[in-house]
Amino acid sequence: MHDVGKSFYGVSVLSNVDIDVYPGEVHAVVGENGAGKSTLMKIASGVHQPDSGSLRIAGEPVVLHNPREAQAAGVGIIHQEFNLLPERTVAENVFLGREPTRRGLVDRRAMRARTAELLASVGAETVRPTDRVGQLGVAQQQVVEIVKALSLDARILIMDEPTAALADHEVELLYALVRRLQARGIGILYVSHRLAEVFDLSSRITVLKDGRRVVTVDTADATPEALVRHMVGRELASYYPPKAGAPGAALVTLAGAGNGRLRPIDLELRSGEVLGVGGLQGSGRSALARALFGVESFTAGQMTLDGKPVRPRSPRQAVRAGIAYVTEDRKGEGLALSQSVLDNALLASRAATPRWFGGGARTTSVRALLAAVEVHAAGVDQEVRYLSGGNQQKVVLARWLAMAPRVLLFDEPTRGIDVGAKAAIHELIRDLADKGAAVLMISSELPELLGMSDRIVVMRDGALAGELPGDASEEAVLSLATGTPHEVPA
């Protein structure tokens, strides 16, 4: 890929990026969230088309209009979310759309045999072609995705955060698989947050930041420290609101609280404090927030609110206890997209504390809140789906402000939000803390995590990996999150 640029709706997310992969090479792409990795991968796999620049495969210039064309050109991609049918067998999934036939019927024997060969070729004999995909573990499903790509004779394989959903022992198997693919001459673009992996697997590393390529280095010449500096070093420091002086009393305490996804956790949320939660995706950050909010409740340990034991078993109970949760999946579970701005902002008030009379006053105050958080919309009756991400998030905020919660849980509060709205949301969050709320903020963006938090906990594998002060370094957070022993520079 040469000189690739891409902008969405006037916002440039990728500019003049060059990247190349040789046969049999693992080329790692690292960078923070928002650095442009996903966009680059989507261009390479035909999901998006570049605004500028060009793609060449084996020297031939190609234009990929859609994923089908990318497949035909030999580019396979393994998404974080699998494109598999859980009710069908491995073989049926691998050959979906290209089933071999014999005398007009699907040649199931050939399909199974070919799938078995492919599985064997990647050393995954434990997966059987006749297994139903839904019964397989995540790692095995990933193998199926890889085999599906191989069955298309992929010469270039893009792996997007392949270890995000895997347990430790499964990662080893993935490593082995990647090395086998490499040995077969397949070029691999390996996108990851986890530096340890990158150093284990890749021969070259490209660092992206803010949509630009910072550097491409041979892995042999690189050190984790240098990479982290490339990833995080930024020219202009963003503005963050001033932090709290002294935090107040503990509002929420967890003692040994855990569930199926969380190991026992001890934690305090303090009044007036923004507690940042760092960690990789799948490290249990969201599970923690969701357990606090009663979505998937704690099943063990103690949780207290204001010194009284509580254990919300549903979001409704949590809301009524004064807890609010801003989900990371705004469109999937945050908003009712066909409803108006006003109705979405009123949703929590109406759903958790319904009334037959006196709704008018509430509506007036929510209108005022929408104005106060500066939602830009054609009007409060506009369907919320037509708002920008930033304005949508402000609508969600207004919804919770109306409930005057004392505990706020933010999961990636500024994901997919432009810079201007981001600063506004940061100020709103800080303002809430200043008024005495206890705030928990999950963020994958290190500058945000460090800029906003008074205190930081980092999660790894469903447990707290450690606690850091609000002025910790990005390196410190990364090393706790990835579990790489790392000297914190004094």
Place this chain on the structure above:
Amino acid sequence: MTVEAPTGPAALGQSRRGRWGAGSIAPVVVILVLLLVAVGIRQPDFYDPPALLAFLKRAAPLIILAAGQYFVIVAGDFDLSVGSLVTAEVVIAARLIDGDPGATWPVVALVLGFGLLVGLVNGLVTTLLLVPSFITTLGMYLILVGAVYTWTGGSPRGALSEEFRMLGRRGIEGVPWLGEIPYAVLILLVLAGLAILAMRSDFGKVLLAVGDNPRAARLAGGRVAGVRTIAFVVSGGCAAVAAILLGGFGGVSFQVGAGLEFTAITAVVLGGVVLGGGRGSVVGAMLGALTLQTLLTLLNLLGVAGALASAVQGLIILAAVAIGGLRART
């Protein structure tokens, strides 16, 4: 990184879609006005108040059924049991009253209670046992039909009292200018008012949100199962009221409710309500029912007997929904 949805072009399309697309009542209003004009040309005295009231009286049961069905559909479900419920209610009432005027009001209460109960069962089976509402209410349909036949031994027995039939047939007489105001129209107005109020209330707004995105409604603190169940109860109650009215001017037979579930769903969809939930208004649903009734009246006037009427009905529905769908896409 997330890529945001395009804001520019979609925002432009929004105003048009808001007025004409899925969920809007504008198309059904246009169709209704055209049909009313056509009816007026064909039968000039249609607009005399008594004739108009008589027309509304005939339309009342379907409008009430459509209003009930709306609550279920907008929450993302179906209620296929209403037709058989109407039949069951009429047959039950006839047998229990058996011509005895004294039994009228207790039986009316029983009919209403039974309707609500059927709705409650539909709702609980759907939300607690996770049976798709299509199947739940289909099962209920089979159960009600079978139970009524079994209970009566194959043919309706008994008779409705005159007091019972009065609700569907008669009205307040001697009103100046208007002539007779049918009770059915009064009941319709009260229920329509209640339905509109309910949809403007917190319950109604949460119901819409549940149909639109149940996960968001839950995370906002809503009782998703409870709200959906109430929708079924409303539908059952509306079916009971419709049965009382239909029993009045129809008569007792096993055919009284046949096919009404589909007619009601058709009316709701014609009124711009989207199957799958979250879009459309109860006013639209009721106008859809009125439109359907006007269409049948017009076809009648034009001498298209009941026969071809359903063909025209089918055509209009397909056209209305297709146009709505195409508009939503562009």
Place this chain on the structure above:
Amino acid sequence: MTTLTARRPRIDSTNGVWLALGMTLIIGGILVATDGGSLFGQNSTVSLLQRAAGLGIVAVGQTFAILAGSLDLSVAYVISLTSLIAAETMAGSDGRVLPAILAVVAVSGAIGLVNGLLITKLRINAFIATLGVGLLIKGYLEQGYAGPAGSVPVSFQHLGYDRVGPVPVAFLLFIGVAAVAWVVINRSRFGHHLIATGGDLDVARLSGVRTDWVLIRTHVICSLCAGIAGLYLASRLGAGAPRVGAEGGYDLESIAAVVLGGTVLAGGKGGVAGTVGGVLLLAVIDGIFNQLAVDPFFKQVVRGVVIVAAVAIYAMRLRRKVVRKAAA
């Protein structure tokens, strides 16, 4: 890969219906025997299988539609229409049987094509599209026919009345249709694409399946099956009947039979074997009640309960599986 799940024989929605069928046969057989009758007597078996045939053929077609994530509410009217087309084209003459069959195939196929196009090209919800098409046909039928019309020659009535041993020819036809359907669904590329389309439209599309085309073909097949059922009913009745489909409740009952057989209403899971089981289960329940001389209408109640209970059990098993998976 140590997390590999142990493979137990799965009793799930697709084979659960056969288990239920077996148990119903045993319990029903005992009940009927203590009552002094016999569930497996020649007469009762014949009428049981006879009844199963008509619904069964329609349900096989409906299985295609539901597997693809769609459904067809027009089948009842297609049955009535095709019974009339068959009987009127034959008009009692032996020589016109073949043209009549061809006409039925053409008309029912065309109706399926219209259904498919409405759903895929005009993006009309399948419920509304097929309901609307059903109303159109209903209007035509009511306009044109007051009662039975046409007549089928005696030769064609063999289909409705002959039998091989205790097994009616019509039932063999049903099994034949089901067998072909089984091959198509499980062994053809189209069948694989059909299930993928119903399972996840986006995954199917991303894998290169032309989902619109799949849905159109699905609806043609579904309508063709209704046409075959129409032929059978014409043969059985000796004439075409404008209300035979609607009065038989073939639209909703065929959906019920499919779902009873374990095919998920949302599509993507299930199969024709389950549908055969579902149809037989409904027929056996009918047979038992007939033999016990229970009020004939009460069986309708039992049907309703059985269908809802079956789906509730499937849903509960599914939920337990999800919970187990989440905990793992």
